[in-house]
Amino acid sequence: MTAATAEVTTEDPHGYSARHLSVLEGLEAVRKRPGMYIGSTDSRGLAHCLWEIVDNCVDEALAGYCTHISVTMHADGSFDVGDNGRGIPVDLEPKTGLPGVELVMTRLHAGGKFGGVSYTASGGLHGVGASVVNALSARLDVEVDRDGHTHAISFRRGLPGEFADDGRPNARFKKRSGVRQVHKVAKNVTGTRTRFWPDLQIFLKDATVELDLVMDRMRQTAFLIPGLTIEVRDERGDEVVEETFRFDGGIGEFCTYLSKDAPLIDVLRLQGHGHFTETVPVLDDQGHLTPTDVERDLEVDIALRWGSGYDTVTRSFVNVIATPKGGTHVRGFEKAVVKVINDQLRAARLLKNGDEDVIRDDVQEGLTAVVTVRLPEPQFEGQTKEILGTSAATRIVSKVADRELRAIFENPPRAQKQALRAVLEKIVGAAKTRIAARTQRDNQRRKNALENSALPAKLVDCRTADDRSELFIVEGDSALGTAKLARDSEFQALLPIRGKILNVQKASVADMLKNAECAAIIQVIGAGSGRTFDIDASRYGRIILMADADVDGSHIRTLLLTLLYRYMRPMLEEGRVYAAVPPLHRIELIKPRKGQEKYVYCYSDAELRKKLVEFERKGRRWKEPVQRYKGLGEMDADQLAETTMDPRHRILRRIRVENAEEAAKTFDLLMGSDVAPRRAFITAGASELDAERIDV
Template identity: 65%
Template sequence: MPSKTPKQAEKAVPASATRTSASRPVDGGRDYDARNLLVLEGLEAVRKRPAMYIGSTDTRGLMHCLWEIIDNAVDEALIGYGEKITIALNADGSLTVADTARGIPVDIEPRTGLSGVEVVYTKLHAGGKFGTGSYNAAGGLHGVGASVVNALSARLDVEVDRNSATWGMSFHRGTPGTFDGPGPDARFTPGGSLQKLKRAKKGVTGTRVTWWPDPLIFGPDMSLAPEELSNRARQTSFLIPGLELQITDARGADPVTETHRHDGGISEFCEFLAPDQPVTEVLRLQGNDSFTETVPMLDEETGAMLPTDVDRDVEIDIALRWGTGYDTVTRSFVNIIATPKGGTHVNGYERALTKTVNKALSSTRLLKNGEEITKDDALEGLTTVVTVRLAEPQFEGQTKEVLGTPAVSRLVAKVVESELGGFLSSNKAADKQQSRVVLEKVAAAMRTRLTARAQKEAQRRKTALESSSLPAKLRDCRSNDVDRTELFIVEGDSALGTAKDARSSEFQALFPIRGKILNTQRASIGDMLKNAECANLIQVVGAGSGRSFDLDAARYGKIIFMADADADGAHIRCLLATLFFRYMRPLIDAGRVYTAVPPLHRFELKNPKKGQEKYLYTYSDNEYQRTAAELTKKGIRFDDPQRYKGLGEMDASQLAETTMDPRHRLLRRITVDDGAAAEQVFEMLMGNDVVPRKEFLVDGAYRLDAEQIDA
């Protein structure tokens, strides 16, 4: 759904200002010496640029912090220590993660003179996962997770059960010290070290961490995503058979607890993920191998970084099964850390899968001479979980979304070719029957693809003969530069007239629609194509629709919905978003679909100060209140502000200045962070089933503040 982003194009800097800064330094430019240099000590860099370490400071960043701490406990379970992890979302806004693993070391680290707990929570790039032998395979390899969470917390308390004692330590925004009471608002005294709190039973070990996210970083109203937490906890329980993860949410009136434990491993995970009925049993492709990696290491004698060969062991475990459907589901992990954007392990798997199936098909009569399947043919209806475990994997960035270790691709491909090839060529009766069904399914997918391509080419030729021009209502632009061009989809012919005078015809095209288009969530593909508005929109975009959509063929770099700022306009934008989501989805995935944000109010100043604009525009009720208050405070008089109900109330110059000019306008980009969740939302709001939509509307009605209705 639409999400508010920074202004698509900031106000342009005047050319004169640019020339001045380039030709001569500003005042003080010559006063540049050592005292102008800023040195960020310890964790200051994390607080200065938190997004560099956790991706963002919104809900996603907050969830990343939680999983940094959970992953430390999971890494212990991964190597056999600890069978239970408890996660609590406490009523006071704090978060607690507890495990029954070995516990953070409490003895003194010789080089720093600090306890192991203080080193882990105050030193960046410190930990036991840098090839010291404590962890052969772990997700948190950068050594910044715990210390980053500490730096971004108003308060963090650590308790460690180890050596028959319970040890404790507290921090305030990364600084060790003591609090004189509970919670982050208690008085804090800097200084102090790890303290022995009490005796513990012999043999009892583990770590408990409680922290309050800093509202200065995340904002006071930022909250976690319980559903995302539950999904990932379930995922982790699949990846580590026998590990129990318990989540308690105590923020509501009644605490809610859920427990995840799955002893079937990734075979059970594969069955859980599969959206269709099985064609084969779950196949496990497993193997161990090693490779030599050259990494720079510090020579303590010379102080130089010398290339050193290091042997790496790799464990490969893949679960897959073909189903009756057509959708492909692939989940990949490195040391149980999800890699949603894949990487070398997924590349090796897909390459070997295609090669192995092609080789098996060549020994049958299912393919004609010269025919070959593609990766998409082999993946049709296939659900796969790819996991690899190795020490010190190379990730792209701290968020670990892509594996970059090159040698893993070759090793995964080797295991897949050996194990899957053995299954497809097996003489066992059960295996032989299943492999035959798989090969027939893949061959059918190839024939369907070739038939669809032939029909597509024929339809293109037919369309070219039948229609030699674009829809007459389109007001096209002159430029052919796709990266620069923009298509405004305008509500109504009346708004088109104003927009035609307001646009820059060099790169901005206009296409009007007559009110509310067809709801494509309910309609069939045939009904959608018969609808003139939908068919014309697809023709204007010029890239096809559905599975045949070709993003590179799109005629415009940006698609912008421009409708009135009222309920009908919102409905039109929703209908357009539904059309693009269902039939031109790659445009949304590429971030090329936007909604224009016209202003809601205009202030006309009676006595503007020198250099001040005569007209001011506001885009929300809150901004309107702030602007009115500021003008009144400064003694600037203004007429009763105008409330725009539609685009037709603005003349061309106003529309250009506020909504179409890239130097001043505000756009909202339509994005999809979670495709499955987006599908559910569109189905609920726009689909045929009335009951969920009614429940959503009734629930929203009870939560609506009637005072906020602008009527």
């Protein structure tokens, strides 16, 4: 592999030709741009180098040839990794004439992971791991037990050779190619040992690999490969620390280890496999990479468990390589679990028609899952292997997880039936909590929008904002036109509403805020609503409800009072809410005497009858028929001002809450969702109503 960089001299800023290009041969590109291969040159990048060497040993374990791995962190800053696998080949590779171990350590994209012959499952397709570590090491020694001998080879910053002594990276070094036989071993003894000293010219001085990080990584590897023994030794501190990991229970045991809460259900295992065809570049006899269709087999093994807690723990792996950022295999798992859970919730009638489906966050509340897949030559997004990119994994993992999890729910073991029901109930509870939180958040946003947005265009505002100011909430646009002429624009504002507003005693907060009329009233008063209502911020000293003097008008006043009681109660408690009292009848007297009014207004049928009897007794005549107002819009401006709006003549009824508990019961009785008490109330009072007074 080569890499080219361009450098332009300062002497000739406009000159740019082929001689200005520098060519980096072999591992020079790695040393020039280490971040492209290991992510960074700090502790994270140093740890990645260690994982690259360890992963080669793990690949041998996956292939079934390795049962023991050792990792040692020496006091001099070097790392030693060994296994009892087959050992890296030491015979000559025919095309290059180099020993196999030298080839994989010095050539990028050289190794046994291509073509699916040596490894059916390995850590990656790239084949640059060992060679990158070699390039970034001040010294790297490899010993291979194979064919009855121990074969050794050393490297300085990627170049093969031999050091004059052992154990020091700055010892005298002589370049030479090839391996050397150190001593004999039994023919059945095989394995590889790699020790490397990170190059301080590359890595930051404070770069280190924490012991806890190594312990966690080796522990999880032992969980993922049942029967594999991994020894970790740290010689860097005052005391040597040693730990051995071996877990025969596999990822089921790993899932239990990761879970920190009490279990709702035992660990479930979902296992299966699938096939897919992939086009990959394969080296042909001429050494060229040729696109070739290859049949792949993908094995799926998932362990999951729901607990009583709320945290989600998901670990995913590809051929024992952790994928902390997930990838196609995790997407397939999550898709299947959400689908199966929704189907089971509806089958169990925990979700009814019209209910929202549960989502991934609901399903994963309290879930611990370990998702592993094994396949040859996985495609990762980047050399750091944090995200699986093999697209077929989504389909296969989803199919396996769907089939296995559905079978568990539909045919559960007798001991697990109640536990599975508890899981479904927990997920439904999580969904309800999420929806309630979302509703509250949306309501708050809508309230903030109401409080901060411009006043509605239909508001006819007044000029003052002191305690004298009055807001008339007027029924209908027709009455608004007359009220505009009848009002005193200095201190009287008008807000028209269309018909009957929402009954907020029955409706939710969200529905109330969505209602245009309710929102307009809250917005115009300007003091917020509910718990955030601040009476000192109110834009008006009084609120006056002005509706027609009929049954519909009474109903509208009741609806408005319900809104004020539920969401702006301090206005009622301080006596700042009034009901205007418009007249119901107008008597026009014929030839009134001097000093007598020509028009007499009556505010009820009883008052009308009393007045007519009085006029008849006094011999005063009136024009027939007596006018009955059907609405405020029938009055002209002078009449409306005189009877309803002019403070010198009008009648207002102050609405107060003398007994909050009794008021709450009354509103709930008359406006609440429970119909039966209201029906009983109406029936009980029906005998007191004069049937002849009912409009037909």
